[in-house]
Amino acid sequence: MLQMIVSGVALGAIYGLIALGIVMVFKATGILNFAHGEAAMLSAFTACTLVRLGLPMWAVVPLTLLFGAALGMLIERFIIRRFIGKALLSSAICTLGLFLLFGDMAIWIWGKDTQELPSIFPSTPLQVGDAVVSGIDLGIVAVCATLAAALFAFFRFTRLGIAMQATMENPVAARLMGIPIKRIYALAWALSHVIAAAAGLLIAPLTFVHFSMMQHALHFAFAAAVLGGIGSMPGALLGGVIIGVSSNLTGAYVSSAWKDAVPFIVMLAILVLRPHGLLARRQVKKV
Incomplete structure (x- = not known):
C-alpha cells in the first residue's frame, strides 16, 4: 500500500501542478485555460528536440x-489580452481553439x-520500510514540493508577488x-x-512524449x-x-476499470458537502 500511495502522490503532484497553473491564470485574468495541458506537451517536445541536439539535461531543463x-x-x-474582462464563454472557446491549434502544430x-525523454532522476528503486519505491516518484514529489514552497515564498515575501495577489483580488x-x-x-x-513546462518534464518519462500525452x-x-x-492555489x-x-x-485494490472513474466520484461526493471546494473561501454576491 505504501508503494501505491507514494506513486499516487507523485502522479497527484503532477496533476496538482497543472491545476495550479490553471487556477493562477483564472484568478489573475478570469479565464479558464483549456490549452494548459497542450502547453506542457509542447514544452516536452521542445525538451526532446534539445536532447536530440546533444544538450545535457542540466541545460535542457x-x-x-x-x-x-x-x-x-x-x-x-x-x-488573451483581448478577452480579459469579456464573457467567460468567449475566452473559453478561445482557449479551446488554442488546444486544437497546439495539438495540430505538434503533429505538423x-x-x-512517440518520443522518449530521459528522466532527470535515477530510476533505481529505493527501499522505504517494506516497500520498494521508484526514485523517479520520489524525485517528482520533491520537485513539486520545492516548486510549491517557492511559489508560496514568492507570493508571501516579494513585492511583485504581493502586487500579483492584489491584482487577483481586485484589479480595479x-x-x-x-x-x-x-x-x-x-x-x-x-x-x-513555467509550471506547465515543469509538469511536462516530469510526466514525459512516465508516459512518453506524443501529441496527446x-x-x-x-x-x-x-x-x-x-x-x-477553483480560486485556491493550495x-x-x-x-x-x-x-x-x-x-x-482503486487500480490496485478494486479494479483497473474503475481507476479513472473513482477520482471523479470522490470529487462529486466532496463537492456535495462543500460546493465551493475544499480550501476555497465561500463567496456571497448581492443581487
Missing part, C-alpha cells in the same frame, strides 16, 4: 522552462510517433494603487506556463482544481494529491 515562460507571455500578449512539427483597486496590471497579467501567464492528465487537473476550489495541489492517490489505490 532551464531552456525548456524559458520556452514555457515565453510561450505564456506570447499567448497573453497577442491573444514532430509527427504522431490595484490599478488605482499604481500596479501595472497588464504586466501582472503577463507574469501570471508566464508563471503558469497531456489530455488524460488535463482531465484530472481540472478535477483537482474544482475539488480544491487547494489545487491538495486536490491533485487526493485524485492521484484515490486513482492508484
Whole structure:
C-alpha cells in the first residue's frame, strides 16, 4: 500500500501542478485555460528536440522552462489580452481553439510517433520500510514540493508577488494603487506556463512524449482544481494529491476499470458537502 500511495502522490503532484497553473491564470485574468495541458506537451517536445541536439539535461531543463515562460507571455500578449474582462464563454472557446491549434502544430512539427525523454532522476528503486519505491516518484514529489514552497515564498515575501495577489483580488483597486496590471497579467501567464513546462518534464518519462500525452492528465487537473476550489492555489495541489492517490489505490485494490472513474466520484461526493471546494473561501454576491 505504501508503494501505491507514494506513486499516487507523485502522479497527484503532477496533476496538482497543472491545476495550479490553471487556477493562477483564472484568478489573475478570469479565464479558464483549456490549452494548459497542450502547453506542457509542447514544452516536452521542445525538451526532446534539445536532447536530440546533444544538450545535457542540466541545460535542457532551464531552456525548456524559458520556452514555457515565453510561450505564456506570447499567448497573453497577442491573444488573451483581448478577452480579459469579456464573457467567460468567449475566452473559453478561445482557449479551446488554442488546444486544437497546439495539438495540430505538434503533429505538423514532430509527427504522431512517440518520443522518449530521459528522466532527470535515477530510476533505481529505493527501499522505504517494506516497500520498494521508484526514485523517479520520489524525485517528482520533491520537485513539486520545492516548486510549491517557492511559489508560496514568492507570493508571501516579494513585492511583485504581493502586487500579483492584489491584482487577483481586485484589479480595479490595484490599478488605482499604481500596479501595472497588464504586466501582472503577463507574469501570471508566464508563471503558469513555467509550471506547465515543469509538469511536462516530469510526466514525459512516465508516459512518453506524443501529441496527446497531456489530455488524460488535463482531465484530472481540472478535477483537482474544482475539488480544491477553483480560486485556491493550495487547494489545487491538495486536490491533485487526493485524485492521484484515490486513482492508484482503486487500480490496485478494486479494479483497473474503475481507476479513472473513482477520482471523479470522490470529487462529486466532496463537492456535495462543500460546493465551493475544499480550501476555497465561500463567496456571497448581492443581487
